Structures are given as structure tokens and as C-alpha cells.
Amino acid sequence: MEKVRLLVVDDDPPIADLVATVARYEGWEAVTANSGEEALRLAAEFHPDIVVLDLMLPDLDGFGVLDRLRRSGAMVPVVFLTARDGVADRVAGLTRGGDDYLVKPFAVEELMARLRTVLRRSAGPGFQRSVLRVGDLTMDEDTREVRRGERLLTLTPTEYEVLRYLMRKSPTVLTKAQILDHVWEYGFGGRSNVVELVVSRLRRKLDESDDAGAPLIHTVRGFGYVIRQAAE
Template sequence: MKHYERVEKVRLLVVDDDPPIADLVATVARYEGWDAVTAYRGEEALRLAAEFRPDIVVLDLMLPDIDGFGVLDRLRRSGTMVPVVFLTARDGVADRVAGLTRGGDDYLIKPFAVEELMARLRTVLRRSTGPGFQRSVLKVADLTMDEDTREVRRGDRLLTLTPTEYEVLRYLMRKSPTVLTKAQILDHVWEYGFGGRSNVVELVVSRLRRKLDDSGPPLIHTVRGFGYVIRQAAE
């Protein structure tokens, strides 16, 4: 069985004048189960903030009309205290200090890792909403994955996984009980440059099985001629 402890979706507003970056962040957030909308200009961001009422905002500084500081100032003057995480190429100390002292909650420099950005967003959300913000947890049989802390446990035992093992396992758990092809796993976890190299999926799945099966019955099953699925074996 799979479940999420968070009942309501987090609403994210991504503001960046570079559409590929804004769309990438929004797509990853949606994959995490969040609602996400994008704005490419400051005025558009202010309109969406009033209509969409986001729980958190990712905000670039260099926008074509109002800069990020101006957007933040107007948000605060409107009375909203929505958390804001700056995502910008401006890496000067003065900009960082200004971003935080003018009401920003965090400041991340481009180029950036999307995983780090999502981790920072979760941290800001927990800090701003307090203990009411629930973690996102996946569960299949006695296997649990906390997507916020990235802890994976089989029963009471904490598992040590590589980043790639973690992403493959998370994809299998998110889609359980759907059977996934090797091509689907390749495209999702490795994205580009691994076309046709299905053996890398076999190797990672083999390592995962060794780590998971030490603590209980097998959970990752091979569907011959198709792919893999994670589920509790039928008794």
C-alpha cells in the first residue's frame, strides 16, 4: 500500500524570466505532489500570488519589469507573509543580505541542483508553518521512505542507499503497484544519455534487492518480458 501523510497539496509559485528554469522547478514540484504555477514577469507574479494564494514562492531577482526585491516588497505591503526563497544568478554578498533582511526566507545561487532547492523549500515550509506541516512518506508493506529526510527503513532498520538507488526505489514506490519497464525507469532516473542501457537498471535493482531483502520477504518483483514492480508478495 502507498500513502502520503500530507493531505493538502503545497501550492508553489515559481517566478523566473527564464521559462525552462521556471518550468523545470514547477515540473519537479508537481512530481513531488505539489500544485505549482509559473510566472515570467513581476506583475504576473503579483497577480498570481493574489489569485493562487501560494504556500511558498521561488523568486528570481532579475525580472524584465519589477525586480525580485520589488516583488517581495509589494507582497509584504499587501499583508502576505508567504515564505519566499530567492533563486538567482546574483551571488554578491550585498544581494544575499538584502534578500534575507528585506523579508526573504532563503537565498540560492544559480546554477543550482533541483534536489537542493526542493530540500530548502521543505525546510522553509516546516519552519514557517510549524509542527502542523506533515512529512511526505511513502509506504509499501513494511518499507517506508521519508521524502523530506530521505530516510528509508525496512521495519525498524535504516537502509543506506546511494542517490541512484534512492531515486529508483522512490520511483517504484510512487508508482506501486504499477509495473514499470526498464525504459521508463531509465527515462525517469537517468534522463538523457542512457538510451538502451537497460543493464544499468538491472544492476541497481539487484543492489536494492540485496539491501531490502535482508530484513524481510522480497518486495521488488520481476514481471518477465516487461519490467519491475514493488509490492508485498501475495500469500
């Protein structure tokens, strides 16, 4: 499948880089721009499938960028990401050709979910559902539904993120430190016991049914955890 091409436009480089990094982790191609003129140049060169666009830029504002994109014939979907939360701005963003409007501060997971939804609506290359599979375990990253066979699992947000990381990296063995860094990001240094607790809860939920298959999460002594159909 062709990779989704994302253009992130924000005058705050750390925010633009964060969104681009998460998108690349999702398997997308991503470039960033920190001004309106730079965004228009990259749009012409990169031909993005979708754009994340801030309103407050140092030269041309987001509405101006969108107007010029549309006048050039570019019908690329645009999701506004801005600190301007007034009703008038929201209405203007959507009526002038934007596809969605998200206000800062924001959760990156919500932004990615909105981008996938917009792509599906516009029938871009990223419209296919993103489903992870390991054995009879499936995870729909769009709906966030997790099933073991036909059984729907109820997971906490942290359990979901740990399981998703294990499934994305399967059959790679992940250390507790890697899981901590990826899921909690910071502030939990040395607290590997929290990983053990979450993995223990996940094991119970995955294997609690009488008709559940063989255990999927395995401990590799001295290394960490791996999710796969059977222990080697």
C-alpha cells in the same frame, strides 16, 4: 491533505517550467510567472503557500516583488533562486523578508528540500513529513532516510532515486525504459542493463538481513519491475 500551492517566478521560462513540473510530480499545484508584474497578479489570484523568486526580472526585480508582497500584507514564504551570488545580495534577500536563498546553477532536489523545510517552519499545509511506505519499507523524503523495519539502509543517490520511483508508483509495474527516462533523463538510451544492476543492488540491500521480510522488488517478465509486499 490540501495540496501545496507554489508560484515560480523566473524570467527564464524553461527554468520556471522545470521547477513547476517537479513540484507537480510531488503532488503540488504550481503556476509560473516570467515578470514581476505577472508574479504580483498571480500571487493575488492564486494565493500561493510558497514562492520561488528570481532577482533578475525584466520589469520589477525580485526585491521589488517581495517588498510589494509584504506591503500588501502577504506573508507568504519566499525562497530566492538567482544567479546573483554576492554576499550583499544574500544578506539583502534574507533581511528584507526572504526565507531562504539558493544560487544558480542548482539541483532541483535541493530546491524542493528547502521548500519543504521552509513550509514546515511556516506551518503551511505542506509541513507534514513526506514518508513513502511499502510493507515494512519506509522512505522519508525530507531526511532521505530509508529503513526496512528498524534497519537503516545506506543507498547511493542513484539507488535512492530508483527506489523512490518504484515506491511512488507502487503497485504499478514500471518498464526499464520508464525507469531510465525518470532517473537518468537522457543519454542512457538502450542501456537497460544499468537498471538491472541498480535493482540487483537494491534487492541485496533490502533483503540482506537475516530478519528481513519477504522480498519486495519483483520482476514481471516481459514488462519490468514492481515493488509490493508479495508477488501476485
